[in-house]
Amino acid sequence: MNGIPRKPTHSCRVGDIVVGGGAPVVVQSMTNTDTEDAASTAAQVAALAKAGSELVRITVNTREAAANVEEIARRTEDLGVSVPLIGDFHYNGHILLREYPGCARTLAKYRINPGNVGRGASHDANFATMIKVAKDFDRPVRIGVNAGSLDPDLLDDLMDANAKKADPEDAESVLVEAMVQSALRSAEAAVALGLPESKVILSVKASKAPHMIAAYRSLSSRCRLPLHLGLTEAGMGAKGIIATSTALSILLADGIGDTIRASLTPEPGGDRTEEVKTCQHILQTLGLRSFMPSVTACPGCGRTTSTFFQELAQRIQGYLDIRMPVWRKERAGAENLLVAVMGCIVNGPGESRAANIGISLPGTGEDPKAPVYVDGKLVKTLHGPGIADDFTAMVEDYVVRTYAPRGG
Numbered sequence: 001m002n003g004i005p006r007k008p009t010h011s012c013r014v015g016d017i018v019v020g021g022g023a024p025v026v027v028q029s030m031t032n033t034d035t036e037d038a039a040s041t042a043a044q045v046a047a048l049a050k051a052g053s054e055l056v057r058i059t060v061n062t063r064e065a066a067a068n069v070e071e072i073a074r075r076t077e078d079l080g081v082s083v084p085l086i087g088d089f090h091y092n093g094h095i096l097l098r099e100y101p102g103c104a105r106t107l108a109k110y111r112i113n114p115g116n117v118g119r120g121a122s123h124d125a126n127f128a129t130m131i132k133v134a135k136d137f138d139r140p141v142r143i144g145v146n147a148g149s150l151d152p153d154l155l156d157d158l159m160d161a162n163a164k165k166a167d168p169e170d171a172e173s174v175l176v177e178a179m180v181q182s183a184l185r186s187a188e189a190a191v192a193l194g195l196p197e198s199k200v201i202l203s204v205k206a207s208k209a210p211h212m213i214a215a216y217r218s219l220s221s222r223c224r225l226p227l228h229l230g231l232t233e234a235g236m237g238a239k240g241i242i243a244t245s246t247a248l249s250i251l252l253a254d255g256i257g258d259t260i261r262a263s264l265t266p267e268p269g270g271d272r273t274e275e276v277k278t279c280q281h282i283l284q285t286l287g288l289r290s291f292m293p294s295v296t297a298c299p300g301c302g303r304t305t306s307t308f309f310q311e312l313a314q315r316i317q318g319y320l321d322i323r324m325p326v327w328r329k330e331r332a333g334a335e336n337l338l339v340a341v342m343g344c345i346v347n348g349p350g351e352s353r354a355a356n357i358g359i360s361l362p363g364t365g366e367d368p369k370a371p372v373y374v375d376g377k378l379v380k381t382l383h384g385p386g387i388a389d390d391f392t393a394m395v396e397d398y399v400v401r402t403y404a405p406r407g408g
Helices: 038-051 063-078 093-099 101-106 121-136 152-163 171-192 209-222 237-253 274-285 308-330 348-354 387-402
Strands: 011-014 017-020 026-030 055-059 085-089 109-112 141-146 200-205 294-297 338-342 357-360 370-374 377-382
Touching: 011 200, 026 274, 038 055, 038 063, 038 274, 055 063, 063 085, 063 093, 063 101, 085 093, 093 101, 093 109, 093 121, 109 121, 121 141, 121 171, 141 171, 152 171, 171 200, 171 209, 200 209, 209 237, 237 274, 294 308, 308 338, 308 387, 338 348, 348 357, 348 370, 357 387, 370 387, 377 387
Parallel strands: 026 055, 055 085, 085 109, 109 141, 141 200, 294 338, 338 357
Antiparallel strands: 011 017, 357 370, 370 377
């Protein structure tokens, strides 16, 4: 499936998941529950994992939260889910990881923001404490630089040096360079403290896509550590999804990125798993991974004044969504299924032939018949009011005949 050459990086194991080293791009997500509430956090961890998140990050910001991590892991397993948990630390991670060894042991990875571990001498001491805990428990770390919480001392130094140049760069370029240097310097410090390179993942996130893209391109050209991609504070709804998809896709198409997260702001009470689905759609659209069957459907035009093809496309997509959890367990490879539901003769036959199974519905004024193509060949023509049921049955039959039973 993968048609995009990946830039080579070292591999890093997070629990049972391999990040980098040519492994498939990993989908991850983050809870937005209060980690002091073990029940709600475990429930959301389980929901994210069941939606397809292969790594799940939780905030660890208080002593009560740190004390709860073991309970969250137990409750998650009681819900039938096993997923590596990542601890997100800011400001007091050096205290929490040292005081709560059960938390440090349970977490599969620690996220360290070098801009939020203190300033001056305390910065180096606090960072060293977190790295020591990672060494003691044989855990990897993600050194996660954010434009919004960049080390102010580093940024000031680079801004001052830039101002003294005969031909200074613009401030945004200096910001990007500061992000990259923060990540690289922190990685070098971690390795100097005894953490193996194979235990380090880097990220340089920003809320502005051009900054984020420039930072990752620069970083990927200057190291071979695995990279976690993300457009931080992407926003809500279509804006957040589009911004994230644009930024991540540009980098992934360049072969950059080993694990991704969509930092979407959900609607109040909204579905947190939307960020998982967004990541899956990005990877599937780029041909990097397959997660679920796809439906190719035309947008409609004046040749398709009937809404029937739209209704059928929606019905087929809903059917695939319902059946895929079953197929995932029972039918190896069903996630690669491509279905076409087309609305008229212009592109209908061609797209239907290109799919595993496709139907070309009659457009306005066309002969009221619907040819069905299976693996490029016309196999049947459907008529009458039962077209939807007949085509759905053909899709199910195709899956059963084409994809071998798991374990069989």
